[in-house]
Amino acid sequence: MRSVLQPQPPTGTLAGGLRMAPAVPELDRAIPAQTSAPACHHCGEPCASGGFEAEGHSFCCLGCQTVFGLLQESGLSDFYNIAARPGKRVDASAQPERWAYLDDPSVAAKLLDFSDDKIARVTFQTPAIHCVACVWLLENLFRLHPGIGRSRVNFARREVSITFTPQRAKLSELAGLLSRIGYEPSLTLAELDRETTSPRSRLGLQVGVAGFAFGNIMLFSLPLYLGLDSATGPMFRSLFGWLSLALALPVVTFSASDYWRSAWASLRQRTLTLDVPIAAGLAALYGQSAWEILSGHGEGYLDSLAGLVFFLLCGRAFQRKTHERLVFDRDYKGFFPLGVVRHAASGEETVSISQLQVGDRLRVRHGELVPADARLLSGEGLIDYSFVTGESEPVSRQPGDHLYAGGRQVGGAVELETVKPVSQSYLTSLWNDEAFRKGRDDTFNTLTNSYSRRFTRLVLVVAVAAVLGWVAVGNPARGLKAFTSVLIVACPCALALAAPFTLGTAQRLLARRGVCLRNGQVVESIAKVDAIALDKTGTLTAAHTTEIRFHGDTLSPHETAVIAALCRHSAHPYSRRLAQLAPPGPAPEVTEFSETTGAGLSGRVEGQPVLLGSPAWLVRNGIEIPADSPSTATVLIALGGRFRGAFALDNTLRPEIDQLLQQLGKRFELALISGDNARERARFAGLFGEQANLHFNLSPQDKLGFIRSLQARRRTVMMVGDGLNDAGALRQGDVGVAVVEGVGKFSPASDVILDSPMVCRLGDIVDFCRRATTIVRVSFGISAAYNAVGIAIAAAGILSPLVCAILMPLSSATVVLFAVGATTWAGSRHGLRNLSEPTQPPTPTQP
Amino acid sequence: MEVLILLIAASLALAGGFLLVFFWATRNGQFDDTTTPAMRILTDDPPVQPAPASPLPQNPQ
Missing domain, CATH: 1.20.120 (Four Helix Bundle (Hemerythrin (Met), subunit A))
Structure with a gap:
């Protein structure tokens, strides 16, 4: 039992602007955000009442206000003139000393682009870069720290490279400064074996x-x-x-x-x-x-x-x-952070993960990853495995329990002892599968090559026949000229341009809408797909937004306020989500609050006892639960010693998923492969239809095996997933589609990186790719027609340089114009054009 | 017409010079980032307020 009576610090999720409209009947939809709250001057998120103010501007949190102050002091207030509300929310509670490991010479040596006594340069990945103001601010970093010389932003790669004086600025200070102004560098394990990109x-x-x-x-x-x-x-x-x-x-x-x-x-x-x-x-x-x-x-x-x-x-x-800012071959190393806090004889120290040894004792705070398979020593573990195993609900762990690498701790800090090195953890051992060892062969079975096999044979036959023909009529000199002429004129320039220009245009059109392909050949692979396997958490549902349904008699606004007030005191994701239901106005007073991990909350709100939690928790406290309470409910409520109803918190289905599944189900073999439990089977059986192929509780290895079994039945499989647990299936699938919330975020190795709002357009994407391959075929036909004319001239032995000089560019230009034009037209037919602005994903609401 | 030889030499030298400049520019990384410079001009010369105490050489490369 733990008693927390202080209100939570005003973190974003609690202060978020979600309000419940008074007296809503059964809530069947996600509760919409209300926009009446003033927007934060720094980041544009809605501010809570009684928030932070400075110089007539409102701020949503201390972090944003601090950045504003810092920039004002340094003469950088123009940041706010270049773009309106240009910032990103800044976590004020982040500890500056967590970057200390960067000063370790072995880590620094890997990160620095170059260094000598006087000058050093480092390049940080900063995914938060998103606008002109960011570029301006980051290129004026020298005004914030005397040790910084010049800083240059590469917007496409979301990178900033900073030249600095090593005596006056340490690497950890730079990283600290960047994260203080909201541009936290992304330092993952992959940085350590970063190759100098050729x-x-x-x-x-x-x-x-x-x-x-x-x-x-x-x-x-x-x-x-x-x-x-x-x-x-x-x-x-x-x-x-x-x-x-x-x-x-x-x-x-x-x-x-x-x-x-x-x-x-x-x-x-x-x-x-x-x-x-x-x-x-x-x-x-x-x-x-x-x-x-x-x-x-x-x-x-x-x-x-x-x-x-x-x-x-x-x-x-x-x-x-290529998409410079995207990496299509990331493994788990791109997901794990570079530094962890380790307990040593001399106290806590931050070390890089690669230095971790079995038996090390680590401290993992709220929101941090469990870096290696470990045993929980102390603290209340509440681990969000949604990205690792696909389980949508955080699981609670007690001291002594085993934790898998890759889970994210939510709630308080915990202490762990590593039991396996990072590279041999439950999850990371997936990368030892043979699916990851074989290289991807993109070049062999392309349309172009299958066509060119026939084409080349034909050309050789014609060339030899021309020689024999001229020799037969007694003119061997002309025969030799005919032979070279045929080879010259048959040189398949137009043919070689057909695929690159069609597929390249298709790739560009798709990228504009947030569908990034690893290369043009992926278009051909997508066109061949006849089976689609979909992950659930994070793919069909949005992992970080929940919709709340209430089962029972409608709650009065006061009752809602009471429940929300109690939830404000707990850091559990469900509590934090329910706390957002609070109606406007002062929150009721909470006394005797207590929380039992894995069970529920109890307390008195304005003197009235309130219980909230799992069925077992209510029963243990002597509440009778009616037999007809819904089984999908996750949080039960008792007010004043009486059962009052239950909340169901489900991950929100992405918009238009139901239409998508209907549309795809008619044309493809569909399957759901989820690592989550089967709690939502009924919900998805409805969506997938009669002959639904639903699989739950799959391990990452099972998912990979499922794709193999489909392929064994000669299916060409597209795997759509998002998490690390899908990595094997994404790799094994003929096309791996990784769904990301915002392009540029981490995604496991895949062929396609799909921005989440485009998931519902999957059917259109496949259709468009099919059309593009048809265009390639037609282009082949056009160039073949030109070649036939040219070869006829050449075989006659009358090819002149002038004819060649006209025919060759003419055929190439026709094919290129046709390829680009037809593909662009096909793109607009499938709704991929006329939207130069990529659709922005809605700001995810943290649970 | 022999003056053509002079002109040809001059034109080849000029074109060759441009090719060398192109080589230099590519090696120098001028085509590495084609996005950011387009954004940078939007914020050229912002009205600078009094700078902090310790100005540093801006171009230490």
Whole structure:
């Protein structure tokens, strides 16, 4: 038994603006937020009455007010002029010393980009960056700390890199400063084995060289096409030829180097990718041109060659647009924090998780993660496993109980003893499954490659037939020219551009709506899907919003106030959610409050005894519960010694999920795979329909196995999930879709990162991807038509450089325009366009 | 028409020069971040209030 009589500090959830309208009948919907409360000048969240005020502005919490004061003092008040309410809520209770571990030289060495005696630079991930004002404030950090020199924000990557003087500013101070002004750096275990990202500039340089050569060779070719010789004699012809040959050399050796390499690799694997005919075409182009120029027979095809490489590389660059701020291959390391508080002989110290050893004693505060499998030593554990196992309700743990890594403590601080190293915990051992060991092969079974296998064979047959034909009629020289001409003209430039431009456009359109694909090939994978497995907590339901239903006779406003007043004294998530029901006005006085972990609350409100908690807790206190009380209820209420009713707190279903499931159920094999208990089976059986395939109580390994069993039945499976427990299934699925609350948050490795408001559009997304692959096929048809014309000319042995110089760009341009145009049109048909603003997820209400 | 040779040399030198500048700019990371500079100009030259006591060199790189 624990008695807490002080009111809770005004944390956001208690002060949140949720009010219950007076005398609401059975509450079947989530209670809407009321917006009458003044918005916080710093973060824009509604302020509680009697909140914080400074200089005529209201603030929702001490944290926000402190930031405002700090910025005023430092002459940074313009922050509030650049954008209205630009801040993010700041947790004033966060302890500055929790960053101390950053000063450990081994940790610092990993984090610093570089350092010497005088200067050091560090780059922090700061997910809170969201507007122009953030950029301005973070680039003016030097006014807040004398040790900071220059700071630069990379908005797309949500990064700030800070140059500082190590003698005057410690790394921990920087992190502390950032979190004090609301930009808490995200320091996870993944930072420690962060690789220095290789700059993707090589492709840019290759495009640059090809473009440079293309332009200049064109300059030399055009006079020859137009008959320069006739006026000036053969001198310029050979000069221009030699110059072109020289300019084309870096294009062939540097710009096109990836094509040589990939063609060679695919020949060695005895497969025919599209790069094989491209490489053959390039070789034929350069060989034929060199021979013509050196022997003085002609001017060669070097402008076509440079143009070809330039267009091909542009296509690559277009498709290679990746989402810089998103990481698609995160494992558990991106989820676990970098530092934990450890008890040592010298008192508490913050160490990095990688230094944890079995038997270490740790302190985990409210909202922090359990970093490794551990035993609870003291304190009342209330662990939220929703992200780890999918259980929607926090579970209570007593000293001596085993805790799994990845759970989040809610409530007071607890003390733990680690029993397993981080990498071998129950959860993290999932990453030892073979699903994680095999690399993802994106390039083999693409549409382009299956098409190019047929195409390449056909081209070779035509080329050889042309030679044989000309030899048969007694003109072997023309036969040789025909052979190279066929290879040149069949060089599948348009074909190679069809997929990149279609898939790249599709990827861009989807990204604009918060659907980020790992790469363009994912569009093709999505189009093939015929079974969809869905996670429950966090995917179909929003993990951090609850809707409250009351079963029983309607509560009067006073009764609601009484219940809310009692709940204000408890830190349990349910209590905090119920406390938000408080109607406006002064809260009734609470005396004799007590809370029993895992059971319930009791106390007197204005002298009247109030009990609130599990059925067992009410029975233990001598309350009779009527037999017809609903079984789904989670919090029972007794007022004045009599049973009064029950609250059901369910995770809110995301909007329009019911329509989505109906729509998908007709076309796909659907399954629900949840790690949660089967309490809500009836609710989801209704949503999934008659032949519902519902599975509860699945372990992360079970989920992975379920996907495998579907695949064994030759299904192409899309897995939609959000938590770490879905990581295996996401990886095993043919398409893994990770749902995030706000793009940029942690998500386990997946092919698609889906912003939560888009979950209800899943059907449209699949349709759009199917249409995009149809567009790729049609583009193949267009380029094949061009190729047929070109090959006919070439086989006749009358291909001239001028024809080549016109045909090649023309076919490429047609295909590119068609691909981009048709995809954009398809996007607007599926409602993916005309919304340049990504829809913002509603601010989640913490339970 | 031999003057063309001079012009060709000049144009190649110029184009080559631009290529070198492009190489330098890419290596220097000027194309790494194309989002933030567009936002930065929105807040250029805010009306600065009296700065704090210890000004630091702003460009210590």
